[in-house]
Amino acid sequence: MRGNLEVQSAPSRTGGRDVLIVGHDATETDLLTTTLELAGYRVAGTAGTGFEGIEQLTRRPFDLVVWDATLPDLKEVARGRRIPPEDxxxxxYLITCEYLHTLLPVLGRGREDYVTKPVRAAEVLARAQILLRGRHSAGEAGEAVYGDLVLDAVGCQARRGSRALRLSPAEYRLLRHLLANAERVLSKEQISRHVWGEFRAxxxxxxLVSRLxxxxxxxxxxxIHTHRGFGYRLGRTRH
Known part of the structure; x- marks a missing residue:
């Protein structure tokens, strides 16, 4: 996994924001710690279980939480104490592709995103930056934004500019997956398993992509762009 680490030390633009990492894989936690600290973040806490993560969240404030969604005690955490959305x-989230369909907010309503395992340094930093930028912008909790494209995860609605997009459930799941992986090419198999939970022709x-x-x-x-032989990508045109 160390081979994925391609972050160079540079002047911090993160303001030294405090991060909590919750995960049971020590190697992965070490990789994330190094990645985030090289980028200027402070890893102010780590936890090996969901309950330990909740305990740390109740003791002190963090600016961002990186949470392994494959933790064995995740369901028990979901049934237990929740953090108020304002706090x-x-x-x-960190999650493997085959478990994407199980990914549900378990810590209470708020801003969330995910990256798939094995983690890639550049992707973790990009998603973290977007989450933190959104926290201090005018956008409402539960919204994913790319340019003038907005997806409201609370109301399961989307719009481009002022125009509402009337999406079917499958189109909505596809758009959310593309937005969560903006600027990244997704294969047909990745899309299929996320949208339908199984592989389709x-x-x-x-x-589905054409309709969306x-x-x-x-x-x-x-x-929305086609990369022939590879898949599809949501993002700006590449020259």
């Missing part, structure tokens, strides 16, 4: 920092995925593109990309610039 809960942004939350970045290429034709079904292509039709017709709704999202009525305005310029186009945001």
């Amino acid at each position: 809960r920092p942004p939350l970045l 290429s034709e079904a995925i292509e039709k 593109r017709l709704k999202v990309d009525r305005e310029e610039p186009a945001l």
Whole structure:
């Protein structure tokens, strides 16, 4: 996993924000600690179980929590004590692709995002930056924003600019997955397993992407792009 670490020390733009890492894999925690600290964050706490993570959150404030969604005690945590939304920092889940369909907010309502395992340094830093920027912007909790594209996770709605996007459940899940992985190419298999929880034929995925593109990309610039032989990406046009 150390081979994924490609972060160079640079002047901090994070303001030394405090991060809590909750995970049971010591190697992964070490990688995340090094990645975040090289980028200028302070890893102010670590926890090996969900209950330890909750305990730390109740004792002191953090600016961001990185939380392993495969923790064995996650269900027990969900049934126990929750953090009030006004007190809960942004939350970045770590999860494997096959368990994406099980990912539900378990710490109470608030801003959250995820990255898939094995973790990549650049992706963790990018998602952390977006979560922290959103915390201090005018956007409401539960919104994912990319340019003029906004997804409201609370109301399961989306809009581009002032225009509402009337999405089917499958289109909504696809858009959320693309937004959560903005600027990253997703394979058809990744998309299929996230949207339907199983692998489906290429034709079904292509039709779904086409329907979503017709709704999202009525305005310029186009945001949904095809990378032939690889998959699909939400982001700006690459030159």
